[in-house]
Amino acid sequence: MSDTSNHITSFAVENFKRFESFEMTDLGQFNLLVGDNNVGKTSVLEALLVDENSNLWMSNVANALSLKKLKTSVTVKDLEYYCNQETYSQDAEGVVEFRLGRHHKLDKYFLKFEKHLQRLMFSTPGEAKPTTYDFGTVLATTNHELSSPLITLQSGHDRSLTNFYSSTIQKNRRIRGRLIESMRKFIPTFDGIELSAPFPNEEPHLIITQSDKNTTLPLALFGDGSVKFLRIVMEIIAKNGKRLMIDEIDTGIHFSRMKEFWNVILHTAHENNVQLFMTTHSEECLRFFKEALADDLSTMKDLARVVSMVENATTKQVSSVTFPFSQFEFAINAGNEVRL
Secondary structure (H helix, E strand, O other), X not given: OOOOOOOOOEEEEEEEOOEEEEXXXXXXXXXXXXXXXXXXXXXXXXXXOXXXXXXXXXXXXXXXXXXXOOOOOEEXXXXXXXXXXXXXXXXXXXXXXXXXXEOOEEEEEEEEEEOOOOEEEEEOOOOOOOXXXXXXXXXXXXXXXXXXXXXXXXXXXXXXXXXXXXXXXXXXXXXXXXXXXXXXXXXXXXXXXXXXXXXXXXXXXXXEEEOOOOOEEEHHHHOHHHHHHHHHHHHHHHOOOOEEEEOOOOOOOOHHHHHHXXXXXXXXXXXXXXXXXXXXXXXXXXXXXXHHHHOOOOOHHHHEEEEEEEEOOOOOOEEEEEEEHHHHHHHHHOOOOOOO
């Protein structure tokens, strides 16, 4: 039995992006967030980047912001983007609060923007005093050697993927072996992976070998679905015992491979004790999520949740309802809408 004591069972955030207040409860190891466009699913994943290491948190949210390609460099002041603008514009200060509930434990994190002093303060549980950063500090967002716990639509085959493989996977035979084993479940002819320059005077790429072919092919030629699948599996294996957020998890995955995709992702996360938070717009993705869990004879279905997010038409406030497996299985089989 995996030790899930570090997994969060509830999460709440105040004054973060569009949320004045938002909460999720009864979370499991596998959490699939559903809801209408612009309800804030991606914002929840960004809020979940919070970390007790303030430098790591700043790096993670800065990288998430840099992927939006709004600026060529990101400063501490730019992180004001993550503060609810309606409350922040009215005050000289902006405070974002994160509450992470675990088994018999609740940790609170505070992010405070002080406009008049042009600084940001970040406090974590157990710290004697907050960590302070000047607004003008430029954050290192171009160094992708370290893996971010947020996988977005922009996370394709790029330098960050090859750097991540080189620094985290390639040098560890055990992790590399687990990656190959997982990939074979999705691509049966998958035989191995290496880092090489397929073309003269070009940067290295990930190269795939197959059991039924004598030649090698760059991973990028296998299509977006295979690239995304490899990235997700690599990240899960590297995040042993931690959490990983995946935005629009089904993008690029053909429906004919969706069930097997879910089987591998869920089993890999279970084996590595990784807590997943994922989003989807697709009813088809939700159905295959249910089918993969229903066919499993282990206890994985008891660890799965669907979190439905809905906006109040009058107040514009977003609330959530968490469905355990038995409830969302019944709703899907009955043809009822889980995405409230």
